Amino acid sequence: xxxxxxxxxxxxxxxxxxxxxxxxxxxxxxxxxxxxxxxxxxxxxxxxxxxxxxxxxxxxxxxxxxxxxxxxxxxxxxxxxxxxxxxxxxxxxxxxxxxxxxxxxxxxxxxxxxxxxxxxxxxxxxxxxxxxxxxxxxxxxxxxxxxxxxxxxxxxxxxxxxxxxxxxxxxxxxxxxxxxxxxxxxxxxxxxxxxxxxxxxxxxxxxxxxxxxxxxxxxxxxxxxxxxxxxxxxxxxxxxxxxxxxxxxxxxxxxxxxxxxxxxxxxxxxxxxxxxxxxxxxxxxxxxxxxxxxxxxxxxxxxxxxxxxxxxxxxxxxxxxxxxxxxxxxxxxxxxxxxxxxxxxxxxxxxxxxxxxxxxxx
Numbered sequence: 001x002x003x004x005x006x007x008x009x010x011x012x013x014x015x016x017x018x019x020x021x022x023x024x025x026x027x028x029x030x031x032x033x034x035x036x037x038x039x040x041x042x043x044x045x046x047x048x049x050x051x052x053x054x055x056x057x058x059x060x061x062x063x064x065x066x067x068x069x070x071x072x073x074x075x076x077x078x079x080x081x082x083x084x085x086x087x088x089x090x091x092x093x094x095x096x097x098x099x100x101x102x103x104x105x106x107x108x109x110x111x112x113x114x115x116x117x118x119x120x121x122x123x124x125x126x127x128x129x130x131x132x133x134x135x136x137x138x139x140x141x142x143x144x145x146x147x148x149x150x151x152x153x154x155x156x157x158x159x160x161x162x163x164x165x166x167x168x169x170x171x172x173x174x175x176x177x178x179x180x181x182x183x184x185x186x187x188x189x190x191x192x193x194x195x196x197x198x199x200x201x202x203x204x205x206x207x208x209x210x211x212x213x214x215x216x217x218x219x220x221x222x223x224x225x226x227x228x229x230x231x232x233x234x235x236x237x238x239x240x241x242x243x244x245x246x247x248x249x250x251x252x253x254x255x256x257x258x259x260x261x262x263x264x265x266x267x268x269x270x271x272x273x274x275x276x277x278x279x280x281x282x283x284x285x286x287x288x289x290x291x292x293x294x295x296x297x298x299x300x301x302x303x304x305x306x307x308x309x310x311x312x313x314x315x316x317x318x319x320x321x322x323x324x325x326x327x328x329x330x331x332x333x334x335x336x337x338x339x340x341x342x343x344x345x346x347x348x349x350x351x352x353x354x355x356x357x358x359x360x361x362x
Contacts (some may be wrong), residue, residue, distance in 0.1 A: 001171070002223035002360070003164040006108055007210040008332040009101025011094050012203075012319055013053035017184075019044060021066045022052070022200070029073055029189045030196050044200045048292045048313070052203030052320035054184035055090035077189040077246040086185050087123025092132035094206040095180040098325075099133055102176070102208035106216075110137045112174045113210075117164045119148045119159045119179035119324050121241060122186060122248065129180060139176075152241055152349030153288050155179065155324035156207070157357050161227045166215045180206040181323040186247040198250035201291055203320030207328035220361060222335055222343065227357040228271045232263045235352040255289070260348055261297040268302070268346075268356065275358055283341035284361075286310060286330040289316035290348055298346065311337075335361070 010106040017025075023044045059069045072078060072086070095118070103110055116139065118130045130145045144166075148159050156179045163175040183202035188195035211224075238253040272279055285308045287298050295309050295316075311333040315326060322329065327347050334343060343359040 001168055001213040002225050003160065003167055003211050003213060004216050004260045004362070005209050005211050005222040005224065006216045007102040007104070007106025007334065008326050008328060009098045009103070009105055009208045010325070010329050010332055011097035011101065013055045013057065013094065015054065015057035015060060016049050016051045017054050017057065017070075019059065020277060021061075024066045025070060025073060025187070026196070028067070028300055029077075029187065029249045030191055030199065032191050035070045036191055040196065041208050043197060046292065047200045048317055049201065049203070049320045050317050053205065055094065055182055055204050056086065066271055073187060080245055080247055083185045083247045084123060084125065087126045087182055090121055091120070091129050091180050091182055093137070094182070094204070095129050095133060095208070096136050097177050098180070098206040098208040099137060099176060099178045100131040102210045103137070106210035107209050108263065110139055113139050113142045113176045114170070114173045115146070115163070115175040115255060117146045117148065117159045117175060117177045118282060119155045119177070121152055121155060121182060121323060122181045122183055124149065129178070131177075133178060150241065151324070153290060153321070153323050153326065154347035154353065154355035157345060157347055157355040158228060160209070160211075160224055160357060163209070163211050164227070167211065168176045171213050174329045176208065176210055178206065178208040179325040179328060181325050183321070183323055186250070188249060189246065190262065195250055198252050201321045203322050205319055205322030205325045205329065205330070207325040209328060216362070220335060220338055222331060222359045223362050225360060226275050227355065230263070230267045230354045232259060232352040232354070235259050236350075238352055239350045241284045241350055242330055256348075256352065257293040257297040259352060260294065261301045261355065264298065264354070265301050267354070271356060277342060277358070281342055282344045284334050284339045284343035285312070286327055286334060286343065286345040288327050288330075288347035289313065289321060291321070292316065294348065331359070
């Protein structure tokens, strides 16, 4: 039975960081020489990110300097405890906004939710976001909770797989999935090229889905048919996400795009063959924009028309890489376009690992 996505909701912080502001922050906390200042500017330009949200911004763009607006990042790098306190302060409200929108979009009452799946790799707390949502949305105290943590950018697809399993096991189940990521809590200090690139790409956002195996009578929906996974051998050192004394440190090798590209096509063709569909029959693509090079590599190795990745590039440009929430932002834009035919979602994360999900528009 396919999993029907009855409603999708997205949320970003109300205050935005322009590309120019982001570069100023990077110059202050990362660059140690004039040469690094010049290189930093080029790195940020190459990301294609134009603006991004951060829960840490204390004032709007016209109210003071960027240092005054983002005082969290001062002369000394904040410790992990301070960053986790910020997650506790802000994650719940952003998740709540996305979840409330998803419920409204679905025309399904919060009292009908039987399962709650939360996703995040940027913060830990207990009681956590799941209990915050139960209280604020007035979900049943008996709602069944599952948390998917620290899996990285593809984790919303893992979350949808879990939701699908719950709904197949119990056709009466109605699942609320919510992914919330506050990547701006983990900006790294100093000149560490892989972490500098991560600083340049990542941002804050939340996205939620209400889903079940029952048809949706109200509007066009996405239906998840199948999902799959691949771990690329001998690539575990190319991307990693580790907890340190000063936040969560991202390692992001420049070899990631070519490594993904070399493995992607044969695996994807074989997987689609198992689903009785040809690669060329896929009419819509939701590819997680880990960075512009990932998108261009996927387009090249899969022989995709550049227009098929328009939504992926648009989300990266407008919001940055919001880790696990990002793929749901892309699916929401595709649904608003009222597309038809098969839709394939792809996302990548530490491992290196790839997740794929096959959808239909209904």
